[in-house]
Amino acid sequence: MGDPPEPVIDLGDAGDPDRTVEAQREIDYEMPADRLDEQQPQCPFGQAGSCCDICYMGPCRVSDDDQYGDDRGVCGATPGTVVSRNLYREIGAGVSSHSHHARESVELLAEIAEEEAGDFEIKDEQKLRSIAEDIGLEADGDVNEVAKAVADAAMDDFGPGGETLNWLERMPDSQREVLDEQGLLPLSSVDQQAARALAQTHKGNDSDTGHILKSALEAGVADGYAGLTMATDLQDVIFGTPSPTDATAHLGVLEEDQVNLAVHGHSPQLSEMVVKAAEELEDEAREVGADGINLVGICCTGNELAERHGIPMAAHSLQSELAVTTGALDAMVVDIQCIWPGISDLIECHHTRLITTVDYVRMEEATHIPFDEETAMEDAKKLVREAIEGYQDRKRRQKYEVNIPDRTQEAMVGFSDSAILGVLESIDPENPAQPIVDAIQAGQLRGIVGIVGCPNPKMREANMTEKLIENLLAADVLPVVTGCIGHIMAQGGYLDPDRVDELAGDGLQELLYTLGDAAGLDGPLPPVLHMGSCVDNSRIGNVIRAISEGSGIPVQDLPVAASAPELIAEKAVSIGTWALALGLPLHTAPALRIEASEVVTETLTEDLKDITGGYLIQDGTPDGAAEQLIDALDERRAPLVDADIEAEAGTAD
Numbered sequence: 001m002g003d004p005p006e007p008v009i010d011l012g013d014a015g016d017p018d019r020t021v022e023a024q025r026e027i028d029y030e031m032p033a034d035r036l037d038e039q040q041p042q043c044p045f046g047q048a049g050s051c052c053d054i055c056y057m058g059p060c061r062v063s064d065d066d067q068y069g070d071d072r073g074v075c076g077a078t079p080g081t082v083v084s085r086n087l088y089r090e091i092g093a094g095v096s097s098h099s100h101h102a103r104e105s106v107e108l109l110a111e112i113a114e115e116e117a118g119d120f121e122i123k124d125e126q127k128l129r130s131i132a133e134d135i136g137l138e139a140d141g142d143v144n145e146v147a148k149a150v151a152d153a154a155m156d157d158f159g160p161g162g163e164t165l166n167w168l169e170r171m172p173d174s175q176r177e178v179l180d181e182q183g184l185l186p187l188s189s190v191d192q193q194a195a196r197a198l199a200q201t202h203k204g205n206d207s208d209t210g211h212i213l214k215s216a217l218e219a220g221v222a223d224g225y226a227g228l229t230m231a232t233d234l235q236d237v238i239f240g241t242p243s244p245t246d247a248t249a250h251l252g253v254l255e256e257d258q259v260n261l262a263v264h265g266h267s268p269q270l271s272e273m274v275v276k277a278a279e280e281l282e283d284e285a286r287e288v289g290a291d292g293i294n295l296v297g298i299c300c301t302g303n304e305l306a307e308r309h310g311i312p313m314a315a316h317s318l319q320s321e322l323a324v325t326t327g328a329l330d331a332m333v334v335d336i337q338c339i340w341p342g343i344s345d346l347i348e349c350h351h352t353r354l355i356t357t358v359d360y361v362r363m364e365e366a367t368h369i370p371f372d373e374e375t376a377m378e379d380a381k382k383l384v385r386e387a388i389e390g391y392q393d394r395k396r397r398q399k400y401e402v403n404i405p406d407r408t409q410e411a412m413v414g415f416s417d418s419a420i421l422g423v424l425e426s427i428d429p430e431n432p433a434q435p436i437v438d439a440i441q442a443g444q445l446r447g448i449v450g451i452v453g454c455p456n457p458k459m460r461e462a463n464m465t466e467k468l469i470e471n472l473l474a475a476d477v478l479p480v481v482t483g484c485i486g487h488i489m490a491q492g493g494y495l496d497p498d499r500v501d502e503l504a505g506d507g508l509q510e511l512l513y514t515l516g517d518a519a520g521l522d523g524p525l526p527p528v529l530h531m532g533s534c535v536d537n538s539r540i541g542n543v544i545r546a547i548s549e550g551s552g553i554p555v556q557d558l559p560v561a562a563s564a565p566e567l568i569a570e571k572a573v574s575i576g577t578w579a580l581a582l583g584l585p586l587h588t589a590p591a592l593r594i595e596a597s598e599v600v601t602e603t604l605t606e607d608l609k610d611i612t613g614g615y616l617i618q619d620g621t622p623d624g625a626a627e628q629l630i631d632a633l634d635e636r637r638a639p640l641v642d643a644d645i646e647a648e649a650g651t652a653d
């Protein structure tokens with residue numbers, strides 16, 4: 001690490017003169033940004049959330065604002081009904097995706113406990129025991145028995161279960177009490193909660209805007225705990241809890257003379273086994289003339305592999321097609337979520353082998369090789385061998401020149417909640433929350449913002465994420481990032497400790513040096529902390545919980561906020577809803593699709609403050625968003641600083 005990187009240029013920009021992009025144009029394949037242009041003007045009714053297409057009397061356009069439609073649908077639905085119903089459906093899709101993801105880890109843990117999981121094992125026994133304790137189970141004793149009890153409790157959260165989700169025990173106490181008082185705790189089965197989103201919003205069911213929004217919030221809470229937190233918890237138990245490690249980012253990590261194999265998606269079950277298989281088959285690659293196997297990660301799988309193994313982070317999801325256009329990628333193995341269908345078209349013109357592995361995720365033009373936990377190593381080897389054959393194809397009949405961009409950037413990744421709390425604990429072993437509270441009261445730290453989510457071609461050209469984060473850093477706000485934002489940050493050099501002096505305000509600089517020292521680094525922590533994949537947003541929730549419970553300050557009084565500055569996915573909307581339920585100010589860009597309803601807009605931007613403490617900020621500019629987020633942090637910070645001044649005055653008396 002060291003030299004500042006070149007100015008951030010995004011390979012997804014239509015105007016980018018990058019050679020790889022030129023290669024893409026040669027084959028007359030459109031870039032995401034080109035396709036976005038083709039879609040202009042995009043439907044204003046859809047963007048305002050006014051379009052109701054859930055029955056065949058429509059589609060209707062229903063809005064409080066004349067420009068987006070009439071004031072009633074054919075069935076008499078109001079703008080509030082239509083907008084809240086649309087939003088709830090998005091959240092329902094998000095909670096379905098995340099809880100399904102979590103469930104796979106639950107099933108795997110159950111198999112490990114029964115010693116039926118072949119090549120998988122428990123890597124972090126301590127974390128297993130601490131989860132068991134946290135959710136009220138017996139944490140001592142035989143490790144397989146504890147694992148079985150934890151897996152059973154997790155599986156309960158998918159079935160009829162008890163009164164509420166077991167995993168809600170992982171929520172900060174103060175906020176769980178708030179939600180309980182407000183009647184906002186989710187159903188005891190996350191599967192039911194996801195199905196409820198569809199049943200409740202079917203034509204002719206719930207039309208009460210307030211009630212629909214309440215259910216939507218509950219679904220967000222279910223996502224936060226029986227989706228994100230459960231997934232991260234069990235993944236850490238099975239694959240190990242990340243700690244700070246170095247990784248290299250950007251498409252330049254591809255190697256012309258090696259077998260290049262990209263794993264793309266979200267599930268560590270698959271990618272972790274591919275790591276082992278690639279190590280075992282290194283000789284087979286050499287036998288066909290390659291210098292070795294170069295395993296790289298794309299999107300959240302990229303984050304998962306980087307944070308646990310330092311494996312190169314080749315691309316965020318918006319750059320996944322570009323990885324193929326380099327002509328150097330021999331196989332792309334995908335599992336679940338965020339896999340762009342455009343890749344299918346693209347591989348018709350390239351030697352790259354596109355392989356799907358999960359039954360419910362298929363792609364035209366892809367080969368399907370099922371990945372099964374019971375035959376995991378065997379399956380993973382098949383995948384690696386596909387890549388080795390792909391390499392041979394490339395060397396035999398490369399139609400397009402290999403064109404790997406000359407761009408790489410070093411990054412420090414892997415700041416799991418345990419790693420961060422460990423650093424704080426080394427400063428104050430009695431109370432790890434105290435160093436953060438002290439830094440807030442001393443004016444070193446203005447607040448923390450979790451910056452999460454995706455790279456959206458609508459916002460990429462403006463470098464929305466980078467500029468927002470630069471504004472926050474300069475104002476002594478610490479950004480912690482996950483998901484594809486992690487890739488954007490890694491590629492832009494924001495995860496490089498050497499850039500602290502350049503990017504962070506004076507107070508934050510001091511804090512990062514103190515923390516770096518406590519972490520035993522030879523310098524500061526990086527200006528932006530990479531906390532993992534999108535399910536690892538739960539790690540941000542865990543740090544907030546530890547600070548809140550350790551300091552006795554309720555979550556909604558802490559100067560902490562969330563932002564999805566380039567939101568794309570329904571999953572990101574449900575994560576944002578969880579943040580609102582957790583009591584955080586939440587910024588999104590593009591704006592959530594609620595403009596057509598004054599009631600929904602007012603509820604989420606204002607009224608919610610008195611219900612959960614959270615509220616929505618919508619701003620599509622990095623300066624405006626930063627200003628609003630900083631104002632939100634200052635509003636929460638002021639009473640803490642005043643309390644400190646009063647305490648000091650009291651001591652002086």
Ligand code: BF8
Nearest residue numbers: 300338453454483484534
């Ligand atoms: O779950 S950040 S584009 S890869 S949705 Fe998808 Fe968005 Fe990337 Fe990970 Ni998250």
